[in-house]
Amino acid sequence: MANALRIGSVISLCSLRNTTPHLPLLSNATRFPPKFPFFTLFSSPNSFGSPSFRTLSSSSSSIDEAVTTTEAVTGNASGEAESSIKDAAGLLDIRVGRILRAWKHDEADSLYVEEVDIGEPEPRIICSGLVKYIPIEHLQGKKVIVLSNLKPRNMRGVKSCGMLMAASDAKHENVELLFPPDEATPGERIWFGSEDEKDNQPAAATPNQLQKKKIWELVQPHLKTDVSCIAMLGEHVMHTSAGSVACQSLQNANIS
Secondary structure, eight states, rough: OOOGGGGHHHHHHHHHHOOOOOOOOOOOOEEEOTTTEEEEEEEEOTTTEHHHHHOSSSSSSHHHHHHHHHHHTTTOOOHHEEHHHHHHHTSOEEEEEEEEEEOOOOOOOTOOOEESSSSSSOEEEEOOOOOOSSOOTTTTTTTEEOOOOOOOOETTTTTEEEEEEEEEESSSOOEEEEBTTTOOOTTTBOEEEEEEGGGGGOOOHHHHHHHHTTTHHHHHEEEEOOOOOOOOOOOEEEEEEEOOBSSSSSSEEEEE
8 A cells, every 4th residue: 555655656547547636726706805905806817827907997897797706705715705795895885874854654663764864965765663672762863874775665655765774683672773973974975994995985886786786685794793882894894984883782783
């Protein structure tokens, strides 16, 4: 047996079996770390035999490409997956909002209806299932976080155009709205990462793209609060220009 492991025997055995060593394959796309969020490294070589570089724009094809790459590497190395989830999160249009007024839905006991200023000419109408968790007087005038590029939904006769983002415990017995710092301005777009990354945000996906590519469903499981109740995407802080987004008291909570 020991003799069979000699180098010469191995070479002979390989030739008899007509096998060749397997070469390592590059993945379809490998993303750079977050400090280079808009470059993708592709395995197809250019004329110099080196991998080629492309920048990601805000076009429909680039959004499709970003999401496809995210889906492809989610099950691969954790560093690649985390970077790609962050790219997908950049396609969400998350805004600072302020609730102008809120009332109970006439046809649904569990729903509030809110008028929310997110910096547009007219306030958004948003329905939220918060009646069991938050007294209505705690909503009036409150600054909130709004996911604004969801497709509108008809909720018992009221067209809801967005979602108030909230933290909840594992049993969904306690729910708290996320809120920005007091100095944050309604309409400001929120990003994930360091303060230096604010100006590198890609254009948000359209509501149709968000639904078709299931971008929210891809990102949402990675949104949590930390031990300080700060909203996080993995290790990346949810930021406004005035500071980080948080909830009141729920630690290590799910965000949706």
